Amino acid sequence: MSFPSNLLSRTIASPRATRFFFDRVVPLYRWLTNNPMWLGSLQEMSRHFPPSTSQLRLLDVGCGHGNSTRQFLELRSDVEAFGIDFSAGMLTTAKRMTEGSPQDRVHWLQGDITRLPMPDNSIDAITGHSVYYMLADQAGFLGECLRVLRPGGRLILLDPAQRNFPLDVLRTQHAIRVKLAVLSWHTVSLMHQRFTLEEMARRLEAAGFARVLSENAVEGYGVLSRGEKPYAEDQSTIERVQQIANTEATTSDLTSIPAINVPEITRGRNLFLLVKQTPNKPAWALKPDESIRWDAATMRSSSGVRCLLAFTSLPKAVEFMQSAVLANHLAGINKVAKFEKSVAPSWVIDMLLNPTLAALNAAGWQDQQEMFTVDPAAAVTGDE
Numbered sequence: 001m002s003f004p005s006n007l008l009s010r011t012i013a014s015p016r017a018t019r020f021f022f023d024r025v026v027p028l029y030r031w032l033t034n035n036p037m038w039l040g041s042l043q044e045m046s047r048h049f050p051p052s053t054s055q056l057r058l059l060d061v062g063c064g065h066g067n068s069t070r071q072f073l074e075l076r077s078d079v080e081a082f083g084i085d086f087s088a089g090m091l092t093t094a095k096r097m098t099e100g101s102p103q104d105r106v107h108w109l110q111g112d113i114t115r116l117p118m119p120d121n122s123i124d125a126i127t128g129h130s131v132y133y134m135l136a137d138q139a140g141f142l143g144e145c146l147r148v149l150r151p152g153g154r155l156i157l158l159d160p161a162q163r164n165f166p167l168d169v170l171r172t173q174h175a176i177r178v179k180l181a182v183l184s185w186h187t188v189s190l191m192h193q194r195f196t197l198e199e200m201a202r203r204l205e206a207a208g209f210a211r212v213l214s215e216n217a218v219e220g221y222g223v224l225s226r227g228e229k230p231y232a233e234d235q236s237t238i239e240r241v242q243q244i245a246n247t248e249a250t251t252s253d254l255t256s257i258p259a260i261n262v263p264e265i266t267r268g269r270n271l272f273l274l275v276k277q278t279p280n281k282p283a284w285a286l287k288p289d290e291s292i293r294w295d296a297a298t299m300r301s302s303s304g305v306r307c308l309l310a311f312t313s314l315p316k317a318v319e320f321m322q323s324a325v326l327a328n329h330l331a332g333i334n335k336v337a338k339f340e341k342s343v344a345p346s347w348v349i350d351m352l353l354n355p356t357l358a359a360l361n362a363a364g365w366q367d368q369q370e371m372f373t374v375d376p377a378a379a380v381t382g383d384e
């Protein structure tokens with residue numbers, strides 16, 4: 001490339017020019033991206049979120065006017081989102097469009113995403129739709145993502161694919177808005193960068209991400225790439241589960257809660273119970289006259305009230321089960337069962353949420369083998 005065009009492309013790609021541009025195109029950008037293809041690509045990205053604790057702390061980098069952030073909030077009720085962008089114009093619109101929505105689920109931050117204003121190991125997932133490709137300091141950005149993600153946390157990016165003029169999208173039945181969005185993406189990426197699947201995977205691996213994959217998105221116009229922050233090599237599986245579980249509060253005063261109140265007072269979508277399944281075999285191995293029965297672990301509080309042991313995340317439940325089994329409690333429990341928390345009011349029983357084994361032992365917990373029968377048909381079948 002000759003010197004002038006090099007200088008031109010560096011000027012166009014500079015953070016100042018990018019911010020200047022996005023400050024001025026908000027209404028047009030908003031109109032263009034409010035189309036089914038764009039929204040579908042955000043759904044694709046959300047498939048790569050990591051298995052969450054009760055709340056998934058999501059950082060949407062280059063959030064623009066918040067279209068991407070709002071979609072992620074809609075797609076997952078367990079998301080607490082931070083949207084960050086350096087364009088004041090974009091953020092003003094983002095804030096306006098979320099006025100009146102629950103305050104604790106979305107936070108807007110103005111800043112440069114190559115210097116993230118977040119503590120180390122504090123975020124479960126980072127999403128960047130159409131932003132990595134325009135960054136002047138891409139290596140700095142990837143390094144920052146590794147710093148703020150917790151081990152096991154994921155970076156999920158969507159960028160323009162290396163390909164020819166999108167003639168086919170002009171010929172297809174897509175709405176005019178889709179055609180214009182793809183054309184604009186193609187034109188803007190001419191001034192920045194486009195990637196092959198291999199290139200994006202190589203970049204994430206070189207930066208230090210693990211379990212990297214890249215796949216076609218946006219009907220071949222985009223590359224969706226994903227990487228995971230590795231765990232420390234000497235950590236056992238039990239230590240990893242504990243590390244994730246420790247990000248959520250436990251209950252040490254063992255206050256019981258009526259199941260009917262649980263959906264209101266807990267965050268996240270799900271509840272996890274410790275269950276004894278009989279017969280202990282997979283559904284396909286059942287004989288015609290057999291059916292599965294689930295009995296969930298309970299304990300009696302000091303005032304004699306029987307309580308179901310319930311956990312707001314899979315890591316919390318697994319951590320409790322591991323320590324209980326090692327201490328010879330919970331004989332017969334062979335499963336962690338997952339339910340939508342909206343099912344809880346149908347269980348007429350009090351609950352202990354996220355208890356620790358130490359707290360139960362201190363309260364004089366014995367294995368009373370009293371169980372509470374729950375309906376397996378009401379459970380969520382596993383995605384984690």
Ligand SMILES: C[S@@+](CC[C@H](N)C(=O)[O-])C[C@H]1O[C@@H](n2cnc3c(N)ncnc32)[C@H](O)[C@@H]1O
Nearest residue numbers: 022062063064068085086087112113129130131
């Ligand atoms: C193409 S828009 C994507 C917006 C949004 N993710 C979406 O899907 O609609 C790119 C955004 O990245 C922001 N951006 C680019 N470089 C940035 C940087 N270094 N720091 C913060 N924001 C940046 C721009 O201001 C712009 O709003």
